[in-house]
Amino acid sequence: xxxxxxxxxxxxxxxxxxxxxxxxxxxxxxxxxxxxxxxxxxxxxxxxxxxxxxxxxxxxxxxxxxxxxxxxxxxxxxxxxxxxxxxxxxxxxxxxxxxxxxxxxxxxxxxxxxxxxxxxxxxxxxxxxxxxxxxxxxxxxxxxxxxxxxxxxxxxxxxxxxxxxxxxxxxxxxxxxxxxxxxxxxxxxxxxxxxxxxxxxxxxxxxxxxxxxxxxxxxx
Numbered sequence: 001x002x003x004x005x006x007x008x009x010x011x012x013x014x015x016x017x018x019x020x021x022x023x024x025x026x027x028x029x030x031x032x033x034x035x036x037x038x039x040x041x042x043x044x045x046x047x048x049x050x051x052x053x054x055x056x057x058x059x060x061x062x063x064x065x066x067x068x069x070x071x072x073x074x075x076x077x078x079x080x081x082x083x084x085x086x087x088x089x090x091x092x093x094x095x096x097x098x099x100x101x102x103x104x105x106x107x108x109x110x111x112x113x114x115x116x117x118x119x120x121x122x123x124x125x126x127x128x129x130x131x132x133x134x135x136x137x138x139x140x141x142x143x144x145x146x147x148x149x150x151x152x153x154x155x156x157x158x159x160x161x162x163x164x165x166x167x168x169x170x171x172x173x174x175x176x177x178x179x180x181x182x183x184x185x186x187x188x189x190x191x192x193x194x195x196x197x198x199x200x201x202x203x204x205x206x207x208x209x210x211x212x213x214x215x216x217x218x219x220x
Contacts, residue, residue, distance in 0.1 A: 027073075
């Protein structure tokens with residue numbers, strides 16, 4: 001099993017990450033490590049490492065009194081140092097939608113927008129490096145078809161999605177991006193776990209409130 005740790009510290013393979021307080025935290029969920037790296041204090045670049053655990057572990061999310069944050073979080077922990085195996089430098093890119101697509105298809109700007117006032121054409125195509133963010137995109141997408149998540153490749157320059165970057169959290173913790181160039185579909189993610197129906201309903205209600213108050217997506 002791959003285990004990950006997110007931080008802003010520069011650590012070389014073979015070096016250790018010491019516990020902070022009583023524990024060193026890590027996760028088998030890459031999204032959780034990405035969030036931890038982006039939210040870590042400091043001004044250095046956010047980094048995610050593959051790590052090995054050198055002692056007993058426990059999942060703190062299963063302990064009495066644990067309160068889950070509103071984002072994926074590193075909850076596995078150990079009292080021993082973590083050993084760094086390597087840094088994650090290559091990323092999958094995901095796109096969540098309800099459109100049926102095949103490998104080799106292009107997802108281009110100009111399609112009907114999923115969010116904001118309708119009818120409206122999107123000037124960008126959007127994608128993310130975190131599976132959780134793409135799941136939200138698929139679940140919140142307009143239409144009645146089943147939600148789908150695709151592995152994609154950007155075919156041109158891209159930038160941080162300003163609708164998410166430096167909003168509720170600093171930086172771009174969801175690793176969400178947009179491009180005026182098409183995305184090329186390279187495959188579909190078949191196995192993924194959706195959000196709780198209550199969480200989806202709450203998210204949709206929040207988006208509806210924003211629309212009623214005149215808040216529109218930045219898509220220019």
